Amino acid sequence: MTSAAGNLLIHPQINPFLFPSTADSSAPLDSSIPMLEKPKVERLAASKRSHSDISFLSLNCNKANYITHAVLNSIVENTDIVLIQEPWYGRIGTNRSDTSTEGNPVFGMVQNRAWSQFIPITFTPLSPRPRVTIYINRNRGDISVAVRSDLFESPDVMAVEIVGPGCHFLVINIYNDDHNQAANILTNAALPDLPTIISGDFNLHHPLWNGDENIPSSPMAEAAIEWMSEKGFILLNDPGLDTFECGGTASVLDLTWCSRPSLIRDWQVRLNLDFASDHLPITWTLTTSDTPPLQPTRQSFVFKPEKQEEWTGHFCSYLSGLDMTYPNFPSPEHLTSLIDKLHDALQIASEKSCLSKPPPEGASLSGPLFTLSSTAPKVESTGEQINPETNHNHNSF
Helix, strand or coil: CECCCCCECECCCCCCCCCHHHCCCCCCCCCCCCCCCCCCCCCCCCCCCCCCCEEEEEEECCCCHHHHHHHHHHCCCCCCEEEEECCCCEEEEEECCCCCCCCEEEEECCCCCCEEEECCCCCCCCCCCCCEEEEEECCCCCCEEEECCCCCCCCCEEEEEEEECCEEEEEEEEECCCCCHHHHHHCCCCCCCCCEEEEEECCCCCHHHHCCCCCCCCHHHHHHHHHHHHHCCEECCCCCCCCEEECCEEECCEEEEECCHHHEEEEEECCCCCCCCCECCEEEEECCCCCCCCCCCCCEEECCHHHHHHHHHHHHHHHHCCCCCCCCCCCHHHHHHHHHHHHHHHHHHHHHHCEEECCCCCCCCCCCCCCCCCCCCCEEECCEEECCCCCCCCECC
């Protein structure tokens, strides 16, 4: 089977990217690797989900061997896809050598017979260490996976295209360090027309996910938000819900974005799963269906904080010229009239002050008109604030 892009769809039990000494998944790890004390792990509770639904976990493992082992061993019964940032990487064996009695050391990452591992780049001894990897549960024989190396060829960003029962989507795993190399790679990518999930350690600060206007924003965060907005992604994080804690400092560094949030449920930062990492695991479930999900059908707008005053001015200016007097107990006709006026005011203010995104070619004219961001302007009128309603637990763009 091949994807639309011509990539071979690889069965999860066949992984051509395994390191040389780990092609046999039953082979034990090098016993010389020092193992720290294993953390206490609370197993992931069995979830009530459809057999075809696909469950995810994303975690920065802080380069620790024992954390990666703890994750893979404890969630195998409940999780289908694991996104790891900063995986452990070290010596996993020795190859025979004609020139050295000690042999040649072989380096790689954690392997587990219950999981098939996919890596971002083809491995060579001179390659930089991969800082992201993805594991697929071998119990999910109904899932086919293709590493989309045509989209990213970086040790810090990887994409896999997944085809399963009633679903076809893209998953991107990212580790972005202080140099923002991975974020720059991501925001310059041309993604395929597929429902897409982007998750990982972004190492960026912004009130959109920190929930605190007093925390300075990272310069790259603004560029990332603008790119996500233009591509139609929605942030699933709850503002202010920390994902990282170290030395008494807590922050929101790990983010999940989705271009089709209606497919995602039960997104959580798992405070009860202690893998001894300084990051907390994030879990969610992708719901599957034989019915194709609805596509966005109308024009949408990208709202920016610096446009708030201009947008508010256009909105209030339009409404000030209308009769907004209604009885205390309005009839259905009164409510319809009010909705139409507010709709027109939103449309006009947004067209005059916001970046617009046209509907996809061939789309119908049904569905919601606006996709509003959590940074959309608040309009003050008669001492009250009107907040554009957003989807629960989602920050929409």
